[in-house]
Amino acid sequence: MRFADLFCGIGGFHAALHQMGHECVFATDIDKHAAEVYEANWGKPGGFDVLSDIRDVIDDIPEMDIICAGFPCQPFSKSGAQEGFEDQTRGTLFHDICYLAEKHRPAVLFLENVPNLVAHDNGNTMQVIESRIQEMGYKHWWKILSPHKYGTCQIRKRVYIVCIRDDLVGNFEFTFPKEQHHDLDIRTVLDKNVDTRYNMTEDEICWLDMWEEFLNNVNTETKLPGHPIWADCFQGDEELPGELEQYTKAQLIEIGREWARYGWVQPVKGAMKRDEMIDAINLPSWKQDFIRKNRHLYRHNRAFIDSWLKKWRVLEMDEEGAPIIPVSRTKYEWQAGPDSRSNWENIMQFRPSGIRVKRGDYFPALVAMAQIPVVGWLKRRLTPEECARIQDFDVDGNLGDPFVLGESDQQSYKQLGNAVNVNMVRMIQERIDMYLDGVEDFPALSTQITLESF
Incomplete structure (x- = not known):
């Protein structure tokens, strides 16, 4: 036809x-x-x-x-x-x-x-x-x-x-x-000899080593958390406000001031409309739930996390006031299941929302943005030819x-x-x-x- x-x-x-x-x-x-x-x-x-x-x-x-x-x-x-x-x-x-x-x-x-x-x-x-x-x-x-x-x-x-x-x-x-x-085997699409330009950078390896130490020392008696881990939410004590629609404009200004240190919160000004204030505070219920879970994780692993934050300077700024570690790399999501505790035996993506780790038996969906899957044990990204194979193009x-x-x-x-x-x-x-x-x-x-x- x-x-x-x-x-x-x-x-x-x-x-x-x-x-x-x-x-x-x-x-x-x-x-x-x-x-x-x-x-x-x-x-x-x-x-x-x-x-x-x-x-x-x-x-x-x-x-x-x-x-x-x-x-x-x-x-x-x-x-x-x-x-x-x-x-x-x-x-x-x-x-x-x-x-x-x-x-x-x-x-x-x-x-x-x-x-x-x-x-x-x-x-x-x-x-x-x-x-x-x-x-x-x-x-x-x-x-x-x-x-x-x-x-x-x-x-x-x-x-x-x-x-x-x-x-x-x-x-x-x-x-x-x-x-x-x-029984999927991602090794069937991987080439043995690959140009070094696909290798992870030194910074990327450092960030993965930082999270590797985290994996090996939190919740050692239980399972790893399934929710996104946000390092900047461990130590906060701000009261979670709940549904923002219930507050007056004056109360929203105060909430915005209280949460101002978080990167996702924009300045809340009195001249704004109420809906604009809520958008600027950017605390929907799902985000408050993640914050609550991260605080819980911190309370149960406080001694290690305090030392980890200090050792890796996770939340510190350089002399010019910029984060030593990019904010997106202080966020991490483990989706590799209960049978693994290592980045290096799984598949990873460096996403704008954080580092995501998935099981090593299949690749996450290819997207048009720069989130090329990283093969942990090879410490490199997929090549275009390998990406073509998982899209079933006959390269x-x-x-x-x-x-x-x-x-x-x-x-x-x-x-x-x-x-x-x-x-x-x-x-x-x-x-x-x-x-x-x-x-x-x-x-x-x-x-x-x-x-x-x-």
């Missing part, structure tokens, strides 16, 4: 559908670097330049049987029942998908997005999408899936939406691939010509963080092809899943 690859990135949909013999007739993306990588691997489908804004070329897109789209998540209009669902989506990129679907009437719409799409804008976004799909004459199914349940060592939850044109819907339901149990040429990444590591990390997982797309497309061929490996037709049943 012929497919159009919208918001195509470097071609995750293309890689999957190409393996199955489908033909790409058009591809578009507004990112210059991603378009260059796409063309280096797939050429110019239909003879069209990949680098383009869909809104500028939408009437040039030829007929297709499948629309593939990992579309951006945008809020829709909420002006009410007086507007149709088409009007509510107007001005969004999802509207452009719908325009093409109504113009060409392809058999299939195959959509992908982050799982938060389901709850985005208090569920309004997903409700409008589902209603608009039905309005256009398609039956649809959706499910949140992750490749680590299908043999790829990356946890990457995404919502996949499969839409079949009404006249092609059989008397049985479409179903997504069944989850499978796999090793096992299925033919190897997939070629761009020259910039930074751009490759960004592109792979934005990409769809090739193996997930391929397995779902296999099910789509079976469904259209009438293979009754599917349950009998039943009531459609809706957002309310999620």
